[in-house]
Amino acid sequence: MLRRIHALPGVVLALGLTVMALTGVALSVQPALDRLASPAIPVGTSVAALAEAVAARHQGIDSIRVRPDGAVTVAFTDGETRGVERVDPATGAGLGPYHVSETTRVITNLHRAFLTGDAGRAATGAGALAMLVLTVSGTLLLARRLGGAGALLQSIRGTPAQRWHGELGRFAAAGLVLSSLTGAWMSASSFGLIPEHEAAAPMVSASGGAPAPAGTLAALRATDVASLLELTFPAPDDPTDTYGLRTSRGEAQIDAATGAELSFTPATTLDRLNGMIRTLHTGQGAWVLGLVLGLSAAAVPVLGATGIAMWWRRRAARPRIAMNAPARAADTVLLVGSEGNSTWGFAATLHDALTRAGHHVHTAAMNDLQPFSAVTERLLLLAATHGDGAAPASATAFLSRLARQERRVPVAVLGFGDRCFPHFCGYAEEMLAALTANGWPQLLPMKRIDRRSAQEFAQWGRDLGTVLGHDLKLEHVAEPPKTVALELVEREDYGVAVGAPVAILRFRRPGTDGKAGRLPSFEPGDLVGILPPGHPMPRFYSLASSSCDGMLEICVRLRAGGLCSTFLHALAPGDRVEAFIRANPTFRPAAGRAPLILIGAGAGIGPLAGLVRANAAGRPVHLYWGGRSPSSDFLYEHELAQHLAEKRLTSLQTAFSRGPDGGAYVQDRIAADAPRLRELIRQGAQILVCGGRDMAQAVTWALDPIVRPLGLDLPTLKSSGRYVEDVY
Numbered sequence: 155m156l157r158r159i160h161a162l163p164g165v166v167l168a169l170g171l172t173v174m175a176l177t178g179v180a181l182s183v184q185p186a187l188d189r190l191a192s193p194a195i196p197v198g199t200s201v202a203a204l205a206e207a208v209a210a211r212h213q214g215i216d217s218i219r220v221r222p223d224g225a226v227t228v229a230f231t232d233g234e235t236r237g238v239e240r241v242d243p244a245t246g247a248g249l250g251p252y253h254v255s256e257t258t259r260v261i262t263n264l265h266r267a268f269l270t271g272d273a274g275r276a277a278t279g280a281g282a283l284a285m286l287v288l289t290v291s292g293t294l295l296l297a298r299r300l301g302g303a304g305a306l307l308q309s310i311r312g313t314p315a316q317r318w319h320g321e322l323g324r325f326a327a328a329g330l331v332l333s334s335l336t337g338a339w340m341s342a343s344s345f346g347l348i349p350e351h352e353a354a355a356p357m358v359s360a361s362g363g364a365p366a367p368a369g370t371l372a373a374l375r376a377t378d379v380a381s382l383l384e385l386t387f388p389a390p391d392d393p394t395d396t397y398g399l400r401t402s403r404g405e406a407q408i409d410a411a412t413g414a415e416l417s418f419t420p421a422t423t424l425d426r427l428n429g430m431i432r433t434l435h436t437g438q439g440a441w442v443l444g445l446v447l448g449l450s451a452a453a454v455p456v457l458g459a460t461g462i463a464m465w466w467r468r469r470a471a472r473p474r475i476a477m478n479a480p481a482r483a484a485d486t487v488l489l490v491g492s493e494g495n496s497t498w499g500f501a502a503t504l505h506d507a508l509t510r511a512g513h514h515v516h517t518a519a520m521n522d523l524q525p526f527s528a529v530t531e532r533l534l535l536l537a538a539t540h541g542d543g544a545a546p547a548s549a550t551a552f553l554s555r556l557a558r559q560e561r562r563v564p565v566a567v568l569g570f571g572d573r574c575f576p577h578f579c580g581y582a583e584e585m586l587a588a589l590t591a592n593g594w595p596q597l598l599p600m601k602r603i604d605r606r607s608a609q610e611f612a613q614w615g616r617d618l619g620t621v622l623g624h625d626l627k628l629e630h631v632a633e634p635p636k637t638v639a640l641e642l643v644e645r646e647d648y649g650v651a652v653g654a655p656v657a658i659l660r661f662r663r664p665g666t667d668g669k670a671g672r673l674p675s676f677e678p679g680d681l682v683g684i685l686p687p688g689h690p691m692p693r694f695y696s697l698a699s700s701s702c703d704g705m706l707e708i709c710v711r712l713r714a715g716g717l718c719s720t721f722l723h724a725l726a727p728g729d730r731v732e733a734f735i736r737a738n739p740t741f742r743p744a745a746g747r748a749p750l751i752l753i754g755a756g757a758g759i760g761p762l763a764g765l766v767r768a769n770a771a772g773r774p775v776h777l778y779w780g781g782r783s784p785s786s787d788f789l790y791e792h793e794l795a796q797h798l799a800e801k802r803l804t805s806l807q808t809a810f811s812r813g814p815d816g817g818a819y820v821q822d823r824i825a826a827d828a829p830r831l832r833e834l835i836r837q838g839a840q841i842l843v844c845g846g847r848d849m850a851q852a853v854t855w856a857l858d859p860i861v862r863p864l865g866l867d868l869p870t871l872k873s874s875g876r877y878v879e880d881v882y
């Protein structure tokens with residue numbers, strides 16, 4: 155719901171909000187320019203002295219105004235000539251005619267009303283409110299994603315669009331809340347929805363005597379120019395007319411002959427509030443605030459573009475569910491937890507079969523769980539597992555939402571996973587434990603589906619049909635991933651002599667006329683899915699290059715009986731494979747220049763070497779890597795030496811289990827380097843680990859005593875994104 159509140163106005167109003175924001179940026183620099191252009195208003199100069207100095211240069215004066223931008227102007231009538239000039243508030247000397255440039259006028263009009271009068275003003279008012287809703291909902295979404303309000307400043311992981319959106323959003327949030335609240339207020343008061351105080355001056359009777367020179371009038375002598383807003387002069391041919399003196403304290407009428415204060419109407423709280431809101435919105439008279447608000451507004455176009463990119467990606471990735479019943483009318487609620495979208499395909503098959511059997515089925519992402527209606531009879535949960543037994547993207551908020559659900563209905567959990575992972579269907583199990591602990595009745599015992607097995611899914615469908623009292627045939631045909639052909643151009647072989655063959659394989663996209671084609675976009679640490687010939691199930695490998703390197707590189711260890719690794723190891727230059735890219739945004743270096751500690755073993759060096767290669771900016775990067783023998787499987791040996799010389803790599807520690815020095819593992823190097831690693835972690839270093847599960851486990855044991863004295867532990871580092879793993 156919150157995401158919809160954020161995404162819908164964001165996508166629909168992006169263009170209008172961008173116009174308002176960019177014009178706001180242009181106007182925000184005006185107070186600083188005005189501050190430079192206008193002489194400072196002195197303290198200690200009386201309004202009387204200023205009025206007298208100005209009166210000496212003109213035949214008739216209508217008013218002296220101190221404008222919100224700090225300029226002091228005089229409206230005068232000299233015979234037939236009327237005009238407005240800027241004056242020096244200290245001396246009353248003329249500084250030339252006052253005018254607002256045509257450009258500023260157009261920008262202001264665009265900002266306030268899209269150049270279209272009242273309708274435009276109403277639209278910008280609604281835009282300000284929408285911006286407020288977007289900022290507040292965006293902050294709540296970010297807090298939810300990072301694990302609560304207390305985690306709002308933690309590093310943000312995800313795709314580049316997600317990271318830019320989150321980083322800029324939290325940078326600009328305070329300024330945008332201020333601008334949108336004050337903008338909505340000003341818009342409401344311009345339409346009379348909030349009263350703008352305009353107290354009528356009381357009727358007074360002036361003495362009617364001959365007007366005295368302005369410089370002699372007591373009430374004007376007692377008022378400092380620093381507090382002046384406006385002084386209106388009496389009409390020269392009307393002896394009963396008075397001076398009108400408006401200051402921040404209120405409005406007074408002054409007798410033109412005696413200088414006595416005939417009336418005083420104090421400024422109300424509403425007057426002061428309106429003035430303060432105008433200053434907070436425009437920054438006029440507060441130029442630093444103006445610049446801060448301008449910087450916040452400058453983030454809006456980027457927030458709009460990245461927000462639309464994220465929305466489009468999510469929309470395009472999700473399969474269409476035909477005949478999706480609204481939640482309030484559904485007897486069956488089917489929720490999906492998926493990262494790579496394949497579980498959505500199973501959900502669509504189940505949804506169709508249940509709908510054909512006469513059920514009203516509402517299918518949605520697990521994060522979009524809504525309170526059940528009175529007609530809801532059952533809940534079906536289809537959940538994949540990602541990370542290391544973790545929730546997939548569309549289920550991260552599910553368990554906390556489930557805890558708020560009042561009604562319990564019978565529930566069936568179907569886990570999707572891969573038996574090769576130690577936490578097979580770990581997230582589905584975590585979910586089941588939470589459901590059981592909270593007293594949810596089970597519709598069916600939990601089932602785990604290995605590697606998207608259509609047979610296991612069909613079997614579960616039969617069991618579900620038995621419980622529902624009718625046949626349920628689930629014939630799922632997995633949609634094949636959209637692949638591209640890749641051609642092997644180069645291979646390097648290692649490790650044969652030590653019984654651990656590893657190949658570095660470099661592919662290109664075949665193009666026309668023998669030229670390379672355009673590779674899909676990817677970064678080191680993303681995954682490439684490769685379909686072994688005749689097998690629909692892809693195998694995933696971590697990428698050791700970025701698409702900017704002009705080739706796709708992977709490091710593959712030959713596994714005994716491994717279908718895909720055997721296929722890849724048999725490839726010769728010129729051979730082709732069918733492949734697709736799967737982003738792996740959690741395994742990325744955090745933005746900034748904090749040191750990186752890269753730890754890996756064997757073929758796990760692939761993505762780490764790719765990260766080092768991409769470090770042209772010379773960020774401190776320390777690599778710990780373990781192999782078997784320096785003479786047989788020292789992967790990337792020459793390239794790493796070059797990276798050290800070019801400062802892409804700061805330090806390299808290797809460990810060889812069959813080395814000449816008796817053998818050591820990467821965790822031994824870590825333990826031996828404890829003081830240096832502790833110092834790097836104290837400086838905010840991020841740790842990225844890639845390789846086999848046993849190595850990763852041994853690394854956590856070696857690191858734990860290193861981080862403890864810093865008041866840290868690995869779960870904390872993991873949850874803040876400072877310890878990330880790509881483990882297989």
Ligand SMILES: Cc1cc2nc3c(=O)[nH]c(=O)nc-3n(C[C@H](O)[C@H](O)[C@H](O)COP(=O)(O)O)c2cc1C
Binds near residue numbers: 492540606
């Ligand atoms: C990076 C990655 C990590 C995974 N981690 C696990 C895991 O810890 N346990 C598990 O059983 N399956 C794991 N899997 C397998 C997925 O759960 C399985 O492929 C599932 O069908 C994916 O569904 P989805 O495409 O809807 O996200 C992982 C898959 C990937 C790509």
